[in-house]
Amino acid sequence: MVLVLHHVVADGLRGVALVASLLDRTPGELADEGAWRPKPAPTGLELIMDNLQRRWRAIRGLRPSRLLRSARTMRALSHAGGGAAPATSLTGPIGYHRHLAVLSNPIAALRAAAHTRGCTINDLLIAAVTAGLRDLLSRRGECRDGLELRASVPVGERAGSESGMFIARLPVGVPDDAQRLKIIMQATTAGKSRPDQGVAGIVALPASLARLGVAWAKRSAATHINLYVTNVPGPTSPLYFAGARLLQAVPLAPLVAGVRLSVTALSYDGQFAVSLLADDSMPDLPVLAAGVRAAFDSYLNAVARSTH
Numbered sequence: 548m549v550l551v552l553h554h555v556v557a558d559g560l561r562g563v564a565l566v567a568s569l570l571d572r573t574p575g576e577l578a579d580e581g582a583w584r585p586k587p588a589p590t591g592l593e594l595i596m597d598n599l600q601r602r603w604r605a606i607r608g609l610r611p612s613r614l615l616r617s618a619r620t621m622r623a624l625s626h627a628g629g630g631a632a633p634a635t636s637l638t639g640p641i642g643y644h645r646h647l648a649v650l651s652n653p654i655a656a657l658r659a660a661a662h663t664r665g666c667t668i669n670d671l672l673i674a675a676v677t678a679g680l681r682d683l684l685s686r687r688g689e690c691r692d693g694l695e696l697r698a699s700v701p702v703g704e705r706a707g708s709e710s711g712m713f714i715a716r717l718p719v720g721v722p723d724d725a726q727r728l729k730i731i732m733q734a735t736t737a738g739k740s741r742p743d744q745g746v747a748g749i750v751a752l753p754a755s756l757a758r759l760g761v762a763w764a765k766r767s768a769a770t771h772i773n774l775y776v777t778n779v780p781g782p783t784s785p786l787y788f789a790g791a792r793l794l795q796a797v798p799l800a801p802l803v804a805g806v807r808l809s810v811t812a813l814s815y816d817g818q819f820a821v822s823l824l825a826d827d828s829m830p831d832l833p834v835l836a837a838g839v840r841a842a843f844d845s846y847l848n849a850v851a852r853s854t855h
Contacts, residue, residue, distance in 0.1 A: 548788065550566065550569070550585075552565070552566075555703075556792055558701070559701070559777055559798075559800075560591070560663050560779055560780070561643065563779055563780075563781050563782075563813070567597035567781070567786060570786040570787060570793065571786065571787040571788065572784070573787065574787045574790045574791075574792065575790070578695040579855075581702060589766070591599070605659055606616060608798050609627075613770070631770050632696070632770060632772055632773050633695065633696065633769065633773070634693060634695075635684065635688060635689055635696070635773055636689065636807075636828070637650075637696070637773045637774055637806070637807055638770075638773060638805050638806055638807060638810050639641050639805060639807060639828065640756040640805065641803075641805060641806075641807060641826045642826040642827035642828055643826075643827065644826065644827035645824060645826060645827070646824070646825045646826070646827070646829055646830065646832040647799075647822065647824055647825075647832075648822070648823040648835070648836035649797055649820060649821070649822050649823075650818050650820070650821045650836065650839060650840050650843065651795075651815060651818050651819065651820045651821070652818070652821075652843050652847065653818060653819070654668070654814050654817055654818060654819040655817065655851055656847050656850060657671060657819055657843075657846065657847070659850050660846040660849065661846075661848045663849070663850060663853065664728065664762065665732075666728065666732050666779055666845075667735070667776070669700075669735065669778045670710050670728065670731055670732050670735055670818065671728075671843070671846055672776070672778055672812050672821065673698070673700070673715060673717065673728055673731050673735065673776060673840065674724075674728045674731050675821075675838075675839045675843050675846075676698075676716040676717070676774075676776060676839055677696075677718065677719055677727055677731065678724065678727070678812050678838050678839065678841070678842040679721075679823075679834075679836065679837070679838030679839035679842065680717065680719050680774075680833040680835065680838070681719045681722075681838065682834055682835065682837070682838035683831065683834050683835040683838065684719060686834050687831075687832060690719060690720065691720055691721045694718075694719045694720035695716045695717060695718055695719065695720065696714045696716070696717040696719050696774065697714050697715070697716060697717070697771065697772045697773050697775040698711055698717055698772060698773065698774050698775065698776045698810075699714060699715075699772045699774075699775050699776070700714075700715045700735070700738065701769070701777055701804050712736075714736030714738070714771070714772060715731070715734050715735060715738060715776070716730075716734050716775075717830075718730045718731070719730070724842070724845070771806075771807070772806060774806060774807075774808040774809065774810065775800055775806060775808075775809040775810065775811075776809075776810045777798075777800055777809070777810070777811045777812065778811075778812040778813075778814050779798065779811075779812070779814075780813075780814050781813045781814050781815040782815055782816065783814070783816065783817075784816060785816045786816075793815075793816075794821065795818070796813055796815035796816075796820060796822055797812060797813070797843070798811040798812065798813035798820065798821055798822050799822055799824055800822075800824065802824065802825075802826055807825055807826045807829060808823070808824070808825050808826055808829065808835075809823075809824045810822070810823055810824075811826075821839065821850070823836055823839065
């Protein structure tokens with residue numbers, strides 16, 4: 548079964564929930580045996596009327612608060628990331644081919660490792676990616692003291708706040724692992740408390756302004772960020788399709804806007820999978836993957852030593 552969803556349908560969190568709803572919770576679960584027939588396709592006139600009604604509802608739904616939010620969004624777009632990201636080989640024209648590396652770790656062990664350090668699993672993910680990037684850029688001769696890469700990190704909806712994103716500064720130029728994690732923890736805490744509605748808020752803009760925002764993102768994203776890092780929580784129990792158990796869930800985020808690397812994490816049934824996706828300009832992706840894997844191993848080994 549191949550299921551393709553455009554990102555306009557749902558963000559990562561809702562997309563995972565949508566796909567999970569199409570699968571079964573138990574191997575013996577049966578679908579409704581009733582015959583299903585699709586509704587007739589709408590006529591041209593029905594499509595026109597539906598479009599006019601949608602636009603009229605949008606006009607009636609305009610509120611001062613939404614106009615203010617639109618103004619904040621456009622202002623955030625113009626100042627996203629606080630300036631240009633450092634120039635590296637991680638950004639540039641995207642090729643036609645892809646390199647993929649997938650890492651997996653038990654989520655319970657990662658949760659224990661995060662607990663011992665007073666951080667979150669997401670902090671460990673960003674720190675591991677930072678360690679891998681340090682190895683990669685050192686191999687390429689691009690790592691230098693004080694180098695800070697910028698990663699776009701989404702923030703899901705929580706009570707009292709809307710979804711958004713923040714620019715996480717990755718201290719690749721810091722050699723000490725513990726110091727890098729401390730810097731990342733401070734950055735993520737600050738970023739989550741006040742996520743930038745700029746890029747992620749494009750979808751909430753009126754259509755005409757949203758088009759301007761999308762045009763900006765396509766043109767300017769590569770100058771403001773070096774990579775994408777996304778972590779989406781998935782189902783905690785196994786899912787089934789026609790009686791067969793879903794063994795592994797591998798997340799993939801597309802490469803867009805001249806950014807050649809995306810890091811996507813997804814938890815499923817006790818496992819935490821991390822996908823590193825790059826274009827054909829990164830044949831050395833195994834170097835990055837080895838660095839990320841080594842960082843995760845160090846977190847887990849530290850917990851194992853403390854329990855003995």
